[in-house]
Each structure stands twice: as C-alpha cells, then as structure tokens.
Amino acid sequence: MNDFQPITVSEEATADRPWLASLVGTNNANTITLDLTKFVSGVHYEAGNLLQPRNVLKSGLPLGKVTATGLYAPYAGPTAEVQTVTVTGTPTGGTYTLTFSGQTTAAIPYNATAAQVKAALEALSNISVGDVSVTGGPHPGTAMSVTFAGQYMGDDVAAMTASGASLTGGSTPGVTIATATAGGAATATDGTETLAGFLATESMFATGSTKTSGALLWFGEVFAAKCPIPFDPTDVASVAPGVNIHYR
Known part of the structure; x- marks a missing residue:
C-alpha cells in the first residue's frame, strides 16, 4: 500500500x-x-x-x-559506537563514575536515569552536547546504552571505564562496561x-x-x-x- x-x-x-x-x-x-x-x-x-x-x-x-x-x-x-553501562550487585546507595579518554565524570547516583548519565558525560571537557545519547535505565535494575555521535560518529572510540568503589549496599556492587557495537566505516x-x-x-x-x-x-x-x-x-x-x- x-x-x-x-x-x-x-x-x-x-x-x-x-x-x-x-x-x-x-x-x-x-x-x-x-x-x-x-x-x-x-x-x-x-x-x-x-x-x-x-x-x-x-x-x-x-x-x-x-x-x-x-x-x-x-x-x-559510518556506524555509531554503542557501549553499555551496567550496575551490578543491586546496590542500595552511593555513586559511581565513568571515565572516557582520561576524563572522569562527577559522581553519578546508583539509581541514575539516562538523562543524568548523559548530563554527566556531556560535562566532560572532551564530550560536547550532542556527542552522546543515552537510553535505557534507570540503574541499578536496567543497563544503559551510550551511543557516540557528533564528533565521534563513525569512530571506533576507546571503551569507557568505570569505578563503583563508592556504591553501597547489595552484594559486591560494581559497574561493568561492554562494547555492544564498535564504531566504524559504512558497511x-x-x-x-x-x-x-x-x-x-x-x-x-x-x-x-x-x-x-x-x-x-x-x-x-x-x-x-x-x-x-x-x-x-x-x-x-x-x-x-x-x-x-x-x-x-
């Protein structure tokens, strides 16, 4: 039709x-x-x-x-890089941080929304508004997907790292990062x-x-x-x- x-x-x-x-x-x-x-x-x-x-x-x-x-x-x-952020161990309090290319975010709440994670990343000196989009969440129950766009669109960017040392409660809480889709040239x-x-x-x-x-x-x-x-x-x-x- x-x-x-x-x-x-x-x-x-x-x-x-x-x-x-x-x-x-x-x-x-x-x-x-x-x-x-x-x-x-x-x-x-x-x-x-x-x-x-x-x-x-x-x-x-x-x-x-x-x-x-x-x-x-x-x-x-070009394909956009997508990385997932997962809070593990069911924490009940505290914060975590993300690091991208040497720059570390301010503390992110254990139960952050996608909007909060996006704002934390865009506050970094090497990520401008529009360089990332964040979907999924909220933490800690649901993983989030960070899609790189803007100046990083089509780039195979370095994987973020995370620190969950300030998370509290739960069972051995932490944060894991995984690359869901590697950025690269058009296929x-x-x-x-x-x-x-x-x-x-x-x-x-x-x-x-x-x-x-x-x-x-x-x-x-x-x-x-x-x-x-x-x-x-x-x-x-x-x-x-x-x-x-x-x-x-």
Whole structure:
C-alpha cells in the first residue's frame, strides 16, 4: 500500500526544523519517494495515536538513495559506537563514575536515569552536547546504552571505564562496561552509504504503507548535531551528484 500526500515546503523556520541552519535552499527541495520498509518506529518516525493516527517521519532525517529501486531510505553512513553501562550487585546507595579518554565524570547516583548519565558525560571537557545519547535505565535494575555521535560518529572510540568503589549496599556492587557495537566505516552497499540530502519537512503516512512522498533538501545549510539522526559531517566521504549541503 502506498500513501502519497501533497508536498509543501515552507520557507519559514518552524519548530519541527531545529536542524535547519539557513532558509537558503529550502525552495530547491525535490519531491522524492521514500521506501517506508527501511524506516524504524521511534527512530525515524513517531507512531500514530488516537488523536493523530498517522505516523510522522521526522524532518531533518539524513537520506540515501537505494540504487536498485531509486527510492530513498535512511542514510547508512559510518556506524555509531554503542557501549553499555551496567550496575551490578543491586546496590542500595552511593555513586559511581565513568571515565572516557582520561576524563572522569562527577559522581553519578546508583539509581541514575539516562538523562543524568548523559548530563554527566556531556560535562566532560572532551564530550560536547550532542556527542552522546543515552537510553535505557534507570540503574541499578536496567543497563544503559551510550551511543557516540557528533564528533565521534563513525569512530571506533576507546571503551569507557568505570569505578563503583563508592556504591553501597547489595552484594559486591560494581559497574561493568561492554562494547555492544564498535564504531566504524559504512558497511551498506545498496547506495544508502552515500548522503543524498535531508528530509525537508515532516511527512505523514498510514500504518501499513510501504511508500510515501517526501521533499529532499539537497542545497542549503544545516546543524548536523540537531538532526534526528546525528552524525559527524567530516565522515561524509561523498555525496550524490548535485548535493550542496553546508554544516554548522
């Protein structure tokens, strides 16, 4: 089932486009067809609900063009490093720390949320806002995943280390770090490893649809770190012919 909707690209900056650094180029967007089977709910689009039954693809998604079909799908550039942080031994109090490339965080509560771990990491001198995203938790019951983006996107970064010496209670409490996904070069070979541009505006589609229309921004200026799928523009080795995107 296909779900094609009229495409309108406004030249006004809107709340759904914080990634748009300049209005220059917004009137150069091309109408494209998206392969919805390649997009993931919660990552690339927000699922519909009772008040808004249609799914909404996020504006600013980096896109690539599938060579075999000519359809557009999420850009499959360099792989992001993902490391897990697990608090063991069921502590009932205290704190722990994380160390990344020689820099150690302030004390993190034993029952920290993902937001608290993210804030602790972004307070380090070698991690800027947008360089990491943290999901999962809260501790100590559930592990967290730290995904490296921004300046570290596509890098096989050094594994973090942790100290749980200040954790209390439980049975021999501690903190373990594991690499779930090693960062590295793009592995896709279907064409999506080449950046074609960005989804210029939100696109809605009905559940069960396999294709929908969208607008491709191929000329302009964007904040790479504010895109729904952050990436390091220095890792974009090549772009599709005619693309002229600048980054801030």
